[in-house]
Amino acid sequence: MKKLGLLLVILSGALLLYATVDFPLWGDPSSPASLHVSPRYIEKTMEETSVPNIVTAVLADYRGFDTMFETTVIFGAGVVCFLLLRVLGGEEGDHYYRHLPTGVTIHVKGAKGKSLSGEFERIDMLWTPYDLVIKTACRIMIPFIQIYALYVIAHGHHSPGGGFQGGVILGASVILLAISQNLRTALRRIGEKTVGILCAIGVFIYAGTGALCLALGRNFLDYAALASVLGTDPVTARSHGILIVETGVGIAVMATMIWIYNNVSSAGRYDEGL
């Protein structure tokens, strides 16, 4: 089996390598990929959408349908992870608690429905030490990570960035909280329901903007229709429409990353993460 696989892989690799003989050289400005569609984007983006970042303009405007369904795919992935893994029902089994003033760790067997509160803090069973340095360092870093993520989303028109990148950074900041403290702390900040609803809201903002354009008498996702609502000329309206859509993408991506992490790291039980 292994030898057959190796043979197949080497054969297909050799076939692909043989095909590269006809491929253009690296960085060739006259390669076929750079001759047909992209010059139109590069030369017309500024006058048609007033967005200097061509990648953002192509992503959210020229290829708006593609991006909308990519967002839907991400939403679908989040929902599938939830449906596959989520186990509903009470928490059973053993719990570990730390008595905060003394630092004593206690082990509660069969803590069904009971929970200690007050001076006790529940801790994960796999990692019991009290890690002050990690918690403090992450507490300082997370707000800056989130501000940077918002900057990446909002400044996507003028610098590398946009909804996907900013959304992933935002999601990573919450995941960092869940890793540095524990999953329950992160869930108190942004709960399971909130995440699911945000995920759907992001996709809804995107599709709703498209439907609004349709209602205002232009094509689906033709942001020039928003000019009368926003009170600007059609070209600036495209730029604003792209920002609205990117915000939707950012919300959906952030929520999906957190949702997938919560489900996969705790195997759907939402009690103890990594």
Next chain:
Amino acid sequence: MSGIVATIIAKYNYWIYICLMMIGLYAMITKRNLIKKIVGMNIFQTAIILFYVSIGAKRGGTIPIIEHAHGGQSHAVEAVHYINPLPHVLMLTAIVVAVATLGVALALAIRIYNRYRTLEEDEILSRIRGS
């Protein structure tokens, strides 16, 4: 011999992607552990992403953000001065979708592990036949 070396050097970028892609394919075909298969799938995806990004490169071109300043257009925009934005757009979405599919794959692996208590393919098969 020098002829072969010259061909490899002229198109070394394609050689790198094809090697990466074949590593991923080999892992997906022959490895019996499901996590290793998933890792192979991700290596495969990375190879495709690198391939697309390299297609967009242009010698002497800068990033696809049009040079601008407050006060309007100073000069005409020419396609030769900016790298191809299209592959970047396609791969931007592909990276996030790759993460999402990785999440789904891991979720499936967790379910399989919960049911059969193993991630090895042959053991799973024997347990399906046995029970």
